[in-house]
Amino acid sequence: MSFEPRIIAFLCNWCSYGAADMAGTSRVQYPSNVRIIRFMCSGRIDPNFVVEAFLRGADGVMMTGCHIGDCHYIDGNYKTVHRYEFLSHYLDVLGIGSERLKLAWCSAAEGNKFASEVKEFTDLIRGLGPSPMRGDDDE
Template sequence: MEFEPEIVAFCCNWCSYGGADTAGVGRMQQPPTTRVIRVMCSGRIDPAFVLMSFLEGADAVLVTGCHINDCHYIDANYKTKNRFEFLEEMVDELGLEPERLRLEWISASEGEKFANAIKEVTENARKLGPSPLRREGVL
């Protein structure tokens, strides 16, 4: 059976979840690999959530939020940006491929951007194969 990656996408309630919605309403083709987790704000995403996603078996994690300066909560996505830097270094030092982690700013109208991000992340993960942090055995 061909390997099909599992991707966790964190979407904020106000922009990128809307973007995902737009992608669906607009019938933009995208691979069915994503598990979307809706959060009120990308600033709510603790880096530990992302690490836990990897340990739970995600092959790639996509973090999305409103564009900088467009945050519903004024400046919370600055926190996302700050914490993402920590995650980048963490993933790199752990020895995971950096392509498995991605940050995208997606507004509610950018359905195509969302669909493309999913396509690219899936394609990358397919090339890389299963994550070395995937759990073994029957889950």
């Protein structure tokens, strides 16, 4: 059976979830590999959640939120950036590889952008193969 990446996407309520919604209502196709989890703000994405996602067998994790300057809570996504950099380094040292973590900004109007980011990331992970943390037998 060919490898299908399992991707967890953390979306903020105000922009990127809106973008995903926009992609849906405008019938833009994007891979079904992505599992969406909604947060009120991308600044709520605790690094622990990302680590747990990898432990539970995610092949890739996306952190998405509003563009810098557009955060509904003014500076929530500044924290997202710092956490993303922190996590990237952690994943590199641990040996999972920071390329399995993606940070993307999508405003509520950018349904197409959200779809293309998901597609791009899914292709990248498909090329990388299963995460080394993923068990052999689970789905």
